[in-house]
Structures are given as C-alpha cells and as structure tokens.
Amino acid sequence: MANYSNFYEGAHYGFDPKYGEFLGMSYRTPVSEIGVATDPRTANQIKVVSEKLSTGAKAIEVQLAMPEVAESIPEPHLEELNRLRKITGVDFTVHGPLVEPTGVTRQGWDSSHREQAERQMWTALQRSRKLDPHGNVVVTFHSSNGLPEPETTVINEQTGKPETKNIFVVDERNGQFTQISPKIDYLTGKSADPLEELKRTNKDQWFKSLSQASFHAHQGKSSVTDSILRMKKDEIPEELENKNVDFYKLYKMSKTEDGQKFINDLSPNTKKFVESRINDLNYGEIYVRDAYGELQELFNRAYTSAKKDSPKDEKSREDLKKLDQFSKDIQGKLKDIENPEKISQLADEVVRGINVLNTITPPKLLKPLKDFAIDQASETFSNLAMRSWKEFKQDAPIISIENPPAGSGLNRAEDIKNLIVETRYKFVEKAKSQGLTENEAKKQAEKLIGATWDVGHINMIKKFGYNDEALEKETKKIAPYVKHVHLSDNFGMEHTELPMGMGNVPTKKHMEILDSYNKKLKKIIETGNWYQHFQTTPLPETFAAFGSPLYAMELGPAWNQVYGRLPGGYFAGYGFNPEIHHSLYGAGFSGLPVELGGQIPGRQSRLSGTPME
Numbered sequence: 001m002a003n004y005s006n007f008y009e010g011a012h013y014g015f016d017p018k019y020g021e022f023l024g025m026s027y028r029t030p031v032s033e034i035g036v037a038t039d040p041r042t043a044n045q046i047k048v049v050s051e052k053l054s055t056g057a058k059a060i061e062v063q064l065a066m067p068e069v070a071e072s073i074p075e076p077h078l079e080e081l082n083r084l085r086k087i088t089g090v091d092f093t094v095h096g097p098l099v100e101p102t103g104v105t106r107q108g109w110d111s112s113h114r115e116q117a118e119r120q121m122w123t124a125l126q127r128s129r130k131l132d133p134h135g136n137v138v139v140t141f142h143s144s145n146g147l148p149e150p151e152t153t154v155i156n157e158q159t160g161k162p163e164t165k166n167i168f169v170v171d172e173r174n175g176q177f178t179q180i181s182p183k184i185d186y187l188t189g190k191s192a193d194p195l196e197e198l199k200r201t202n203k204d205q206w207f208k209s210l211s212q213a214s215f216h217a218h219q220g221k222s223s224v225t226d227s228i229l230r231m232k233k234d235e236i237p238e239e240l241e242n243k244n245v246d247f248y249k250l251y252k253m254s255k256t257e258d259g260q261k262f263i264n265d266l267s268p269n270t271k272k273f274v275e276s277r278i279n280d281l282n283y284g285e286i287y288v289r290d291a292y293g294e295l296q297e298l299f300n301r302a303y304t305s306a307k308k309d310s311p312k313d314e315k316s317r318e319d320l321k322k323l324d325q326f327s328k329d330i331q332g333k334l335k336d337i338e339n340p341e342k343i344s345q346l347a348d349e350v351v352r353g354i355n356v357l358n359t360i361t362p363p364k365l366l367k368p369l370k371d372f373a374i375d376q377a378s379e380t381f382s383n384l385a386m387r388s389w390k391e392f393k394q395d396a397p398i399i400s401i402e403n404p405p406a407g408s409g410l411n412r413a414e415d416i417k418n419l420i421v422e423t424r425y426k427f428v429e430k431a432k433s434q435g436l437t438e439n440e441a442k443k444q445a446e447k448l449i450g451a452t453w454d455v456g457h458i459n460m461i462k463k464f465g466y467n468d469e470a471l472e473k474e475t476k477k478i479a480p481y482v483k484h485v486h487l488s489d490n491f492g493m494e495h496t497e498l499p500m501g502m503g504n505v506p507t508k509k510h511m512e513i514l515d516s517y518n519k520k521l522k523k524i525i526e527t528g529n530w531y532q533h534f535q536t537t538p539l540p541e542t543f544a545a546f547g548s549p550l551y552a553m554e555l556g557p558a559w560n561q562v563y564g565r566l567p568g569g570y571f572a573g574y575g576f577n578p579e580i581h582h583s584l585y586g587a588g589f590s591g592l593p594v595e596l597g598g599q600i601p602g603r604q605s606r607l608s609g610t611p612m613e
Contacts, residue, residue, distance in 0.1 A: 029511070029546035034487075035059025035524045036539065037095065039531070043072035046080055053084070055537050059091045061140075061524040062131060064124050067097040078130040085132060093484060093522055094128040094397075096121060096141040102376040102409075104147050109175035109376070118380045125388055125397050138398045138484050138522070140452040143377060143419055147409025150370035151194075155465030167194040168369035173301065177369065198366060206362040213294035214354045220287030221347035227280035237270040250274065251281050281343075288347045295353045299323065305363030319360040326356045373409055374419050381419070382426035385448045390434065400484045402452035405495045406460035413458070413477035416451050420481050423449050450483035453514065456526070459505045462492025468506040475513045482514055485523040487542065497529040499538035501545035511546075 036055070038048040040063035052060045062081065064070035085092055099121060103114025121141060128139045152165040166181040180198050184191045192200070253259030263274055303323050309316035330349050381399055388396040401419060403411050410419060424445035431441035458474050489503035490496040500507050514521060527538040543559035550559055 029523065029548055031056070031543060031548045032058045033520065033523055034539075034542055034546065034548065035061060035091070035093070035522055036537070037061040037524055037526050037528075038063045039528075040065040040095070041069060043069050043074075044077075045073055046077050046084075049081055049084060053088055053090060055539050057090070057539065059093065059522050059524065061093045061095055061526075062128075063095045064127070065095045065098050067099065067120060070097055070124070070127075073127075075127075075130075078127055081131050082133070091522065092131040092135075093138040093524060094124070094131065094140065096124040096128070096139050098142060098145045100145045100147060101141065101380040102144065102147060102373045103380075104373065104376075104409075106146075108177060109170060109172075109372075114376055114380060118383055121380065121384055122387060125384060125399075129392060129395070129397050134395050136395065136398050136447075138400050138452075140400045140402050140484060140486075141381070142402050142404045142408075143411070143416055144373065144404055144409035147373055148369075149407055149409055149411065150368060150373060153464065157465065164194055167198065169198055169366040170369050170372045171365065172304075172367055172372065173297075178366070180366075195368070198368065202364050202366055203362055205365045207358075209294065209298055209365075210354050210358055213291050213298065214351060216287045216291035216294065217347045217350040217354070220284045220289075220291060221344050223280055223284030223287065224343050224347075225284075227277050227284065237267075237273055239267055239270045240274070251278055254278050285343050288343050288350065291350045292346055295350045295357075298357055299327075299353065301365065302357055302360060302363045303327075306360070315361055322356055322360060326353060370410070370415065374415070374422055377410070377419055378422035378426055381423040381449065382430060385423070385427050385445070386430045386434075389431070389444055389448060396448055398448055398450065398483055400450050400452040402486065403454055403457050403478075405457045406463070411457065412461070413474040416478055417481060420449060420451060451478055451481045452484040452486060453478055453482045453510075454486035454488070454526070455505050455507065455510045456486070456488030456490050456495070456497060456503075459490055459492050459503070460495065462504075468509065471506055472509045472513065475510050479513050479517045482518065482521065485514065485521050486526050487523050488526045497527045499525065499527055499530055499541035499545065501541065507545065 034057075036052050036057045036059075038045055038052060038060065042048060045062055049060055049062065064073070081092070084090070097120055099117045101114070101117050101121065103109055103111060103117055105113055124141075125139055128137050131137055148168060151167045153162050154165060155161070156163045166179050168177055168179055170177050180194045180201065182191045182193055183197060250259065250262075254263060263271055266274060302319070306316045306319040306323060310320050330353065333345070333349060381401065385396075385399050388399070401416060401423075403413070403416050405411065410416065424442075427445045427449060428438065428441040431444060432438060436444070453475065455475075458471060461470065461474075487500050488496075489498040489500050489505045489507075491503050496503070525538050525542050530536075530538050540559065546559075548559050
C-alpha cells in the first residue's frame with residue numbers, strides 16, 4: 001500500500017494546526033466524556049437527537065429548558081429516545097425548564113409561585129426519567145431564573161479587593177424587595193457597608209415597631225381610663241341614673257341600630273354627655289386593638305425567626321421558650337377579648353408582650369435576598385429530591401443545580417455550595433421523618449443533589465473586575481459538589497457561547513480541579529450562538545481544544561494535532577473514504593489534488609470556467 005502521508009495535505013483555513021494546545025499535552029479528555037446539547041427551541045427532540053448521534057457524540061443533553069416547548073414534546077417521543085439510547089449506547093442528560101425555584105417574580109414573592117415552580121420542575125423530573133429509567137439520569141436546573149443578583153460585588157481597582165456596592169433585601173411577611181446601598185456618615189466620615197447598614201436598619205425598625213405598639217397600648221388605656229373616671233356618679237346625668245344604664249353595655253349597644261335610637265331619644269345635654277364618653281371609649285379601644293394587632297405581627301415575626309434558627313442556635317431556642325410561655329399565658333387571659341370591659345386588661349397584656357419581645361434577639365425584619373433565595377430554593381429542591389426518592393428509590397434522577405450567567409441571582413460558587421448544603425440538610429430531615437436513618441439519608445442526599453458547573457457562566461464575573469485566579473478559587477469551592485459540567489467559552493463580558501478555546505475561559509485550570517474530584521464527569525457543549533451564526537457543529541473545535549484522542553482506543557494522534565488540515569491517512573476520523581480521498585489528493589501519475597486545481601469526477605476542473613468560479 002502506498003504511503004499516503006506523502007500526499008499533499010490540503011490548505012488550512014483560519015486556525016493554527018496546534019489549536020487546542022492551550023490545555024497542554026498533559027491534559028486529554030476522551031471523546032466519550034464530551035457531549036452536545038440539543039436545540040431547546042424545537043419539540044422534535046427525536047430529530048435533533050438523531051442529528052447529534054450522526055456526529056458520533058456519545059453523550060447528549062436533551063433540552064427541556066423552554067417550558068412552553070417542552071410541554072409540546074409527546075410522551076411517546078421520550079420512550080422512543082430511550083430506545084435510541086439502548087441501540088446506540090449514548091448517555092442522556094437533561095436540562096430542566098428555566099423556571100424560578102424561589103418563587104420570586106417582578107411583583108415580589110409569594111409561596112404559591114414557589115409551589116407552582118416546584119410542580120413544573122417535578123413534571124420535568126418525571127419525564128426525564130423516561131429517557132433512562134434505571135440510570136439516575138442527571139437533570140440540570142438553574143439555581144435561579146429571573147432573580148436579580150442579590151449582591152453587586154466588584155473588584156476595587158485601587159485595593160484589588162472585592163467590594164459590595166449594594167444588596168437586595170426582602171420583607172418575608174409581604175414578599176416585597178428593596179435595595180440597600182452604603183451610606184456615608186458625614187459626622188464620622190465613615191461609610192458603612194450594605195450588610196452593616198442592613199443590621200442597623202433591622203435593629204432600628206424592630207425597636208421602633210415595639211415602641212409604636214407600646215405607645216398605642218398606653219394611649220388607648222389612658223383614654224379608656226379617663227373616660228371611666230369622668231363617669232363618676234355625681235357627673236352622670238340624672239336621666240341616665242333613673243334608667244339604670246350600664247355604660248359599657250350602652251357603648252356596645254351604640255354600635256347597633258337600637259342603641260343609636262336609644263341615644264337619639266335622650267335629652268340634648270344627656271345625649272352630648274353620652275356621645276362624648278362613647279367617643280373616648282371608642283378612641284381608646286381603637287388604639288388598644290391597633291396595639292394588639294401590632295403585637296400579633298411582631299410576635300409572629302419573632303416566633304418565625306426563632307423557630308427557623310432554633311435547630312442551630314441556643315439563644316434562639318431560649319427565645320422560643322419565652323415566646324411559647326407568653327402565648328400560653330395570654331390565650332388564657334383573653335378568651336373574651338371582644339368585651340369592651342376587657343380593653344384596659346388587653347392594653348396591659350400588650351405592654352407585657354412588648355416587654356417580652358424586648359428581651360429576645362431582634363428578628364430580621366428585612367432579610368438579605370441571597371439568604372432568602374437560598375432558603376426558598378432549597379425548599380423547592382429538597383422537596384423534589386424527597387418526592388423523587390420516594391417514587392423511584394435507587395433509580396431516582398440526580399438533581400444538579402447550575403450556576404446561571406454572572407449578573408443573575410445565586411451565580412457564584414459560594415451561592416451554589418450553600419444552596420446544595422441547605423438542600424441536602426432539608427432532604428435529610430425529611431428523609432428521617434420517612435424512616436431512613438441519618439446515615440442513609442445523608443448518602444442519598446449526596447447521591448441525588450449536586451451541582452452543574454458552567455465554566456462559561458462563571459467566566460462572566462470578569463466584567464466585575466475578577467481575573468483567572470479568582471475563577472480558579474470559584475471552581476475549587478464548588479468542585480466537591482459537581483456532578484456535571486457545561487462547556488462554553490466567552491470573553492467574560494457577554495453570554496456568547498463559543499466552542500472551548502475560542503474565548504478566554506481558563507479551561508485547563510477548571511478541568512484539572514474538577515478532575516481531581518471526579519474524572520468521569522460528563523461535559524456538555526452548550527454553544528447555541530455558534531450554531532446560530534456558523535451553522536456547524538462545535539464538536540471538532542471542542543475535541544481539538546481538549547486534545548481528545550482521534551481513535552476510540554485513545555491512541556495518538558489527538559484531534560488538536562490534525563484539526564484544521566486534512567489528515568495524511570483516510571482512516572483518521574474525518575469521514576474520507578478511499579474514493580473521495582483519491583479524488584481530493586489525486587490518483588495515478590498525472591492526477592492533481594483538488595486544492596491545486598485537480599478535477600473531481602463529474603465536475604469541471606477548478607482551473608477552467610470563468611475567473612469568478
């Protein structure tokens with residue numbers, strides 16, 4: 001057989017033949033670990049999966065990311081995809097719907113929105129399992145979708161250190177948001193950071209609320225007491241004494257039609273006296289009942305906060321005991337709370353309650369949006385994991401929480417890590433209530449709940465002044481929790497989704513850190529913009545970037561050694577069969593390669609025709 005390596009290799013267009021060497025010869029990723037994502041804009045996932053299979057991809061991520069499109073995928077299609085999986089040996093992963101797991105909307109937060117998102121995500125989990133009923137299919141959900149970035153942190157160019165510019169906070173009781181920014185204290189010349197400002201705001205609001213409720217209670221009681229004192233026997237009109245009127249009953253009656261008729265039938269002076277006393281009592285009762293309503297609101301806030309923190313905080317457990325005791329006492333004393341004669345007693349109980357609240361740890365009336373989002377999202381994800389485990393047991397899909405593009409909510413490694421830790425904790429508590437031991441529950445939590453690390457998304461923190469060293473630290477934080485990887489490249493400013501090696505993502509560092517924890521992670525290429533603009537598969541560029549072996553037996557050469565030029569041997573993996581190989585490179589003594597003007601059978605010579613051909 002002739003030595004084909006002596007033939008003309010053809011021209012190389014645009015890329016350096018050593019493209020991909022940025023990962024270094026020491027790092028190689030098998031083709032089997034690199035997969036592609038389908039187009040989320042079409043419900044015909046059978047067609048797009050088949051197209052991906054024809055590229056030779058061994059891992060494919062089925063996109064259910066767009067909820068309205070995913071709902072249009074017929075159930076039999078998912079079963080057909082499972083049959084394709086069995087035939088081809090491809091590994092499926094799934095991208096779940098892009099919904100907001102916290103329940104936060106532009107209008108604020110409402111628990112019903114979180115529950116709706118949970119139901120939508122549960123449907124996606126059920127349907128994903130049909131792609132691989134016994135394989136613990138990895139289903140990726142974003143940690144947030146539409147949530148604003150809770151904290152805006154940038155690198156101070158002078159100090160080189162991170163600096164928080166502002167934070168979003170939420171009032172848990174009404175679900176409304178506001179933003180807190182550093183304020184300069186011109187008296188001291190200092191500027192508090194947003195978290196210090198939030199702490200001060202919470203403390204001030206709490207004590208102002210207590211003071212206001214106490215004032216209303218004292219003001220109301222004072223009005224009632226003054227009214228009673230003025231109703232001494234010598235001041236009561238003789239007309240009322242003769243009718244043996246109980247003034248509290250008359251006050252209660254005054255709110256009825258019969259009571260108003262009785263008052264209107266009195267003489268003018270007596271009527272004026274009665275109406276004046278009724279106004280005093282009414283004024284006092286309104287104040288006291290307002291104070292009681294404020295006490296209820298403040299008590300509920302304090303109780304909710306203490307109960308939430310009590311499992312992890314001794315002081316919160318002590319506060320909870322105080323609150324429970326006060327609740328028990330006041331329930332016994334205010335059984336007939338609507339009785340006007342109890343107004344003064346109610347005022348006293350409000351004041352006593354205010355004094356109790358003044359001795360406990362002030363609750364956070366405004367809570368950092370980040371903490372709130374992690375709390376709500378972890379509730380959603382832990383509920384999903386628990387329900388999935390109960391229904392599917394050892395075959396339950398893996399819930400993998402992805403970092404969204406920088407600038408979105410919960411996009412940093414610390415955020416994702418904290419979300420996973422809290423989700424696993426809640427799952428364990430729920431699993432223990434279902435009869436699992438703590439050890440068994442923890443094993444299931446670690447198996448079923450993890451992270452999808454998108455190296456392109458985290459690269460976008462560069463627009464806030466971060467560098468590659470900071471990105472390395474981000475990956476080190478999340479690496480122990482990663483179960484899945486998304487690959488795309490960009491220049492740190494926009495979500496451009498280029499193939500790896502075409503931007504400035506420090507891919508080698510990311511991969512080395514992740515591989516130190518799990519060498520078998522599936523790495524899914526997400527390059528929607530590449531498809532849109534160039535209409536070609538990103539697989540060759542990605543294989544070259546990762547220096548993937550060209551042959552299945554993982555022998556040389558690697559893709560980056562042959563990419564961008566036609567290989568010397570037609571068995572080298574680019575699909576050139578002998579007929580085409582000889583047509584391109586020439587066969588026989590006089591045949592010229594096409595690149596040098598040779599002719600492919602059935603076509604004109606490239607040296608003929610008009611100059612524009």
